[in-house]
Amino acid sequence: MAAFDIQGFYKKLDEHFARYDNAATERFLMDSLAEAESYMIIPSECSSCSDHTDHTPEETVACMSDQEKQWILECSDSRIAILNEMACFYRGTSQFDKCLHCFALVKDEMDNRGLEHNSAYAVVMLNMAGALRLMGKFEESLAAFGEAERILQTSSNTDAYEFAGLYNNTGLVYQDMGRLDLAAQSFEKALEYLQKVPDNDAEIATNHANLAITYYNSGKAEQALACLDKALSIFETLDGGMNPHYAGALNTKAAIAYHAGRYAEAASLFVTAGEKTKLIFGENKDYALLCRNASAAFSQAGDSDSAKRYADLAEAVSAKLN
Numbered sequence: 001m002a003a004f005d006i007q008g009f010y011k012k013l014d015e016h017f018a019r020y021d022n023a024a025t026e027r028f029l030m031d032s033l034a035e036a037e038s039y040m041i042i043p044s045e046c047s048s049c050s051d052h053t054d055h056t057p058e059e060t061v062a063c064m065s066d067q068e069k070q071w072i073l074e075c076s077d078s079r080i081a082i083l084n085e086m087a088c089f090y091r092g093t094s095q096f097d098k099c100l101h102c103f104a105l106v107k108d109e110m111d112n113r114g115l116e117h118n119s120a121y122a123v124v125m126l127n128m129a130g131a132l133r134l135m136g137k138f139e140e141s142l143a144a145f146g147e148a149e150r151i152l153q154t155s156s157n158t159d160a161y162e163f164a165g166l167y168n169n170t171g172l173v174y175q176d177m178g179r180l181d182l183a184a185q186s187f188e189k190a191l192e193y194l195q196k197v198p199d200n201d202a203e204i205a206t207n208h209a210n211l212a213i214t215y216y217n218s219g220k221a222e223q224a225l226a227c228l229d230k231a232l233s234i235f236e237t238l239d240g241g242m243n244p245h246y247a248g249a250l251n252t253k254a255a256i257a258y259h260a261g262r263y264a265e266a267a268s269l270f271v272t273a274g275e276k277t278k279l280i281f282g283e284n285k286d287y288a289l290l291c292r293n294a295s296a297a298f299s300q301a302g303d304s305d306s307a308k309r310y311a312d313l314a315e316a317v318s319a320k321l322n
Contacts, residue, residue: 003039003071004078013085022093022282029086036078039071080109084124091131092244094284094321103128119158122151126165133173134285145170161200164193168207175210180218187211202243205234209249216256228252244280247273251290258297267297267306288317 009032016025087102103124110121129144149166152158171186187210194204208231216224228249235246254269274290281287291314299307 003074004036006078006081009082020279025089029082029089033079033082033086036075036082040075076109076113080106084127088127091134092281092284096131096135099131103131117151117155119152119155119162122148122155123162125151126169130169133176138173138177141173145173160193160196164190164197164203167193168210171210175214180214183214184211184218187214201234202238202245205231206245209245209252213252225256242276242280247276251293254293254297263297263301267294267301270294270297283317283320285321288314288321291317
């Protein structure tokens with residue numbers, strides 16, 4: 001009997017995400033973690049001695065049966081997987097203190113098992129670096145990405161998808177820092193790896209959307225629009241139009257329309273992006289920003305009532321998050 005049904009966990013988690021009920025998803029994650037941790041007490045039916053409680057950790061391991069050791073490893077794997085999913089959930093809902101706490105627990109668990117040079121550890125570092133970036137801690141984020149890169153380059157089980165994620169997300173940090181040449185280099189490098197990975201339309205679309213922002217901010221409007229059109233044409237076909245990154249691409253298109261003076265079009269796109277963000281992630285930091293963008297666009301379009309409504313929404317969400 002498996003210590004914890006991790007495949008069943010992932011299936012149920014996908015079902016929760018599909019319902020867009022963040023409160024229920026959080027409860028499921030917390031309940032799953034508690035269940036997985038409850039299995040970490042060695043089952044009495046497979047104990048090789050009557051009592052492990054008076055032993056040192058080394059003595060406890062030494063007197064375990066192979067069945068016991070396998071049980072503990074399965075429990076640990078499940079705990080790592082659930083905590084990583086919790087951290088990513090909290091990152092998506094802008095609960096960054098909880099997010100970093102979960103990542104710290106994952107790292108401790110993996111450190112205790114000597115997994116700090118494994119590609120799975122690098123993936124955790126990638127996820128944590130993404131959270132640090134969203135918190136505006138860019139140098140810490142780059143340091144975490146650098147550690148992940150060192151692990152991936154020396155790991156025997158690294159694949160192209162992991163390198164693509166590394167360089168795509170590193171590009172986001174450089175983009176946020178205004179270091180656009182480095183951002184473009186990172187995104188272009190990510191695309192080279194993505195083209196080696198089958199069935200990854202979502203990642204390719206996201207990469208094109210990121211490149212579009214960088215090119216646009218670099219004054220390369222024609223290249224930006226070409227990338228954005230590629231991204232949006234893919235996103236429209238994914239997940240019933242509810243891919244988590246679709247809103248970001250819509251936001252970019254709205255920003256381009258805004259700066260071109262097409263304010264009504266921009267307002268509509270900002271609102272649509274905000275609605276998708278709220279449905280998937282709830283009223284998070286990105287939702288507040290999209291409401292603020294919509295308010296500015298409505299104001300420029302001469303719709304003062306809508307401008308005030310979205311400005312009030314942005315302020316209320318920001319106050320709640322703070």
